[in-house]
Amino acid sequence: MNLPVISIGRKRSFPPRVTAHTERFWRSLENGQFETSQCNDCGKKTFPPKPFCPHCWSKDLTWAPLGRFGRLYSQTVIHAAPAVFRSEAPYRVCIVDLDEGLRLATLLMADQPPVLDARLEIVALRYLDGPLFAARPLPHSSHLVSELLPPS
């Protein structure tokens, strides 16, 4: 496991569709593994995982682990939500820049808004019907040492 796993006692509000290609991503996530596709030709990782490399259009890809640390690029709290998310509103979402140079968007699990550029980690969310992921602030502001250690 390279991600902390948090159990959520309900089903996902809008489950992602799973393809023959992304099935591996979601299954790994369920087990606390964060990984994505990496190109065997140009070496670049891509997120979300894809059956081809968007950088060089090679179809020769492999799976590679993705580090869980990054920083908060931006965030908002959504009050006006679509019908399926209405019972969750207001909820906080964000854009994360992973240390590996990939940008993603996800839930932000934080009661108070962290300042932008704050350090974050990705966590796996295990719902009753399958996984999602989220970001959360690291518990203290200086993480240089703890980030080098594997999660307990």
Add this chain to the structure above:
Amino acid sequence: MPKAVAILGAAALPVGKWQTPSDSPTQLLEHEVLASLVVDATRDGGVERTDIGSLAFSLPRPYTQQKYFGTFMANYLRLPCGACVSETMGNGMTAGLAFEAACNEIRLGRTKVALALGINFETATSAAEHMMRSMRTTGDVDFHVPFGFTPISWYAMDAARYIHEFKSSREELASVAVKNRRHASLNPLAQFRKPITLEEVLSQAPIVEPLGLYEVPPRSDGAVCLVLADEDVARASGRPYVRIRGRGFYHEGAHQINEIPNDMIALLAARTAGRSAYEEAGVTPEDIDLAEVYAPCTIIEVLVSEALGFAPRGKGAAMAKAGETTLGGRIPICTSGGLQSRGHPAYVTPFYSFVEVMDQLRNRAGQRQVQNARLAVTSAELGNYNAALVHVFEAVQ
């Protein structure tokens, strides 16, 4: 050498709530409304129905029961066309692309006169149901939507980043909504015309933080018909007209966020498309008299004003607060009232921008007339301004 294209005339429905509920005993139907505008627009443009050789429609909302709307309208209008009859879709850029489709038929010499037209009726559908569709129009259905992102939540994150990077404030951004409402109060086509104060904007319920109700677009119905013509036809008409002097388009190859971290609030697409449009027109931002930009939220108007060269980077919000983008200011922006106050019938919104520019450049904008307006800019977008379409227009007397 492509033909130069002119806007000769237009007719537009005041933006508002027009759609009747499906159980209403009497319905207001899209084809009847739009046909009436076609007749008015051709009269405004001084063209004969037999001159029209092409119809470029924006796609109606899925709530419009009459499907294949464009070809149905050709029948309803009894209008044989020797050049394309098309129906275009491209989210918020839809009407911009339909406008391009009409222009291109003229540029290619396939017709001398074309109509760019469309109708967006949606307000009888509840917001919760509408959002079940609209949430799938931005981001990635499998890797973003499951977290609950909505179209305007991306703009809200632009706002948070802008405030953080440039030490701006919600107050500065909110001043754009006050300014746009003031402009809308002078526009008979606008949906919300009662002036508002900064305090009222700031005290509205939050929608996507830091943006409240008056800083995001309303839901709206609208319909527009524009008459476009080969410039030779426009010149021969002896009437004032508006000439397309430059255009630019750019898609940055991203949708909402770039998977390689970039400067999300620089609006690369608007910068690039704007540069192309200015270059083709042979003008600079300093030459422009007014801009009617596609900006669903206050923050986007600020970011576009910077990307199109009307404000230095990071200064757009302060410039708006100082009144430089207000009527009478250095560079009036969204004299129509913009998307927050003129309204946002999304698939026809860029048509309303062209109508405003035409009224301004033909010196018939009434109380909101920009004095001696000669050059104007419009923009339209996809995603979080991941793509932009920019036009430069010129008044010809």
